[in-house]
Amino acid sequence: MYSRTLRGVIENKIGKGKAILLIGPRQVGKTTLINQIISDKKHLFLDADDPTVRSLLNNPNTEQIRSILGPHKIVFIDEAQRIAGIGLTLKIITDQFKDVQLMVSGSSSFNLSHELNEPLTGRKWEYELYPISWEEYQETQGYLVAEQQVENRLLYGFYPDVLNNPGEEKEILKQLVNSYLYRDILAYSNIRKPEVLERLVQALALQIGSEVNYNELSQTVGVDKNTVSNYIDILEKGFVVYRLNAYSKNLRNEIKKNKKIYF
Structure with missing residues (x-):
């Protein structure tokens, strides 16, 4: 079991009157981390992969929420992006049930950020969890084993x-x-040409470390520049790639230069 650096940060925010939101790619350990944090505390776990849970939390009123929460003071909603209107539901819980610590996880920033940013403004602590970091890996495996595993x-x-x-x-x-990866992206972003997305991912993979030119990519993939830009934005929201700005002592030059894209 790998000890996550973020655990102590989140534990320090419990009981401070705000929802704790943990987002990141699928299968990086978000559910595991929150369960570790609250394992020794009585809590209510609501899995939004369950259709019944989604139905219960889809725009309930205050009294319905009260009956769902019952006596629980810690509530963990997993995969919250699957629940329509989840932002307003979380706002009601945070505002009306002050003694409840709300913990929420989400694996996609497509709908979740849009759903939560306005309703939970000033009401949430938001953190991103990624795969195991080198520091976390080395702390568990030891320096020698970690160095031997660099290539892998x-x-x-x-x-x-x-x-x-x-x-x-x-x-x-x-x-x-x-x-x-593709299931989430295709489900939440309304991509009409998945084969174009796959070609774009391959093209990006073959030029890792190089500056990205959208015009060149559009010719390689066979779509217009705006589609390339839109798809790259979708890949970034899906935690597949991230854009790295150029570095310059002149900040105006950073804006003008092309970006690099990493996975």
Whole structure:
């Protein structure tokens, strides 16, 4: 079990009157982390993958929420992005049930950020969780083992499932891509040409470390520049890639220069 640096940060925010929101890619350990934090406390766990839970939390009134929460002072809603209108529901809980510590996880920033930002303004602590960091890995495995694994980690990354199942890295990563990555992106972003998205991902992978030119990418992939820009934005919201700005002592030059894109 890997000790996550974020655990202490979140524990220090419990009981301070705001919802705690943990977002990040699927399968990086969000549910595991929150469950570790609240394991020794009486709590209510609501899994939004369950259709019944989604139905209960879809625009309930205050009295309905009261009956759902019961006597529980800690409430954990997992995969909150699956619940329509979740932002207003969380706002009611935070405003009307002051003694309840609300903890929320989400695996996609497509709808969740839009749903939560306005209703929970000033009412939430928001954190992002990513795969295991080098520091977390080295702390658990020790310096020598970590150094011996540098090449494997560069190749296969730090997803917890990958680290816990040596020898099965390729199969696990393929399952992650097929089961979660494209499924979430296609479900939440209304992409009409998934084959274009796949070509774009391949093109980005083949030029890691180079500056990205949207005009060049559009020619490579076979779509217009605006579509490329839109798809890259979708990939970033889906925690697949991130854009890195150029560095310059002149800030105006940073704005003008092309970005690099990393996975």
